[in-house]
Amino acid sequence: MPDSHLNPDAVLAQLAFMLPPERIAQLGAEPRDSSRLMVVGNEIAHLTFRDLPSLLRPGDLLVFNESRVIPAxxxxxxxxxxxxxxxxxxxxxxxxxxxxxxxxxxxxxxxxxxxxxxxxxxxxxxxxxxxxxxxxxxxxxxxxxxxxxxxxxxxxxxxxLPLPPYIDAGDNDERWRERYQTVYACEPGSVAAPTAGLHFTPELLAELEAMGVQRTAITLHVGAGTFRPISGSVADHVMHAERYSISAATAEAINTARAEGRRIVAVGTTTVRALESAVDRAGQVQAGEGDTQIFITPGTPVRVPDLLITNLHLPGSTLLLLVAAFAGVDRIQAAYAAALEGDYRFYSLGDAMILERGEL
CATH class of the missing domain: 2.40.10.240 (QueA-like)
Structure with missing residues (x-):
């Protein structure tokens, strides 16, 4: 049965898994790009995040979320x-x-x-x-x-700094103010980090730029609702509103890349949510700002990104449904089974995946 006909509640049940508490990362990898990276397409491969340049091409367009976590x-x-x-x-x-x-x-x-x-x-x-x-x-x-x-x-x-409830923060607030931010964060407003970006280092960004990978950014201020699991039916779940903005230069860069057949690589589910909130019926990303409560579930086509860099998410979460909508339910089920078997670290400070988009 194709994903477009799957019931989101059935998908959550299919993707349910038990996660041992010790698999929840309490510290980020050092250096940041030494975290593991699972490549998920028709097959699964296991790399480290600093191998990302080997997976990208000159002309690919990376889209980052530049929101910065505030001491909220x-x-x-x-x-x-x-x-x-x-x-x-x-x-x-x-x-x-x-x-x-x-x-x-x-x-x-x-x-x-x-x-x-x-x-x-x-x-x-x-x-x-x-x-x-x-x-x-x-x-x-x-x-x-x-x-x-x-x-x-x-x-x-x-x-x-407001750290996720599953991280034992201790009293070292100064350390977390640096570590729980992306190296490119510049727009204050989030109460949780756009965590897929935590794996990037200045050196890795420079290497990608030197090989011809392009870069642009949106802003989506991540809300506390990102921690809230789905309770009850998916149809009854209400997404918290989050503020986003997309500049005219970013919209033009994305639309030009797509018209030229170059790949759009979304860094994080927050970037996906902003882009899919701003794409019009003709498939063009529109500049602007506003609130979004978009809820992407299997059966919802993800039209803008071709690849998605993301962390490993909470069972029963809206983010797990989003990645299943993007890559396909069966791929995500296989990827998470491999992650559990292969000692991947989960959640905000854990390891990463790069997902190929499934068929629309």
């Missing part, structure tokens, strides 16, 4: 009024919100504890706190915080 986890406190207050509240900033009637400098955030927080929070040092007013609540329990000014420039001082 901040400790706040409630103001003291009439002898009450002063308790601590953990704030996990999710994303900056636009297009509401609640004013500027608005962020959605998870608060812990949430029930007794508000209506105002003080973030940062006691002598010069940053004030946030709680002005609303979203369906998923997140609160809307309105700051007096742009809070992003202050997060490096008052915040900590």
């Amino acid at each position: 986890r901040v400790m706040a406190r409630k103001p003291v009024q009439n002898g009450f207050g002063g308790g601590q509240v953990e704030v996990m900033l999710l994303r900056e919100e636009y297009g509401t009637d609640l004013g500027a400098h608005l962020w959605s955030a998870y608060l812990k504890p949430a029930k007794r927080a508000g209506p105002e929070l003080l973030l940062g040092p006691p002598d010069a706190p940053h004030r946030a007013e709680i002005v609303g609540q979203l369906d998923d329990g997140a609160r809307l915080l309105r700051f007096e000014y742009d809070i992003k420039p202050h997060l490096d001082t008052i915040g900590r």
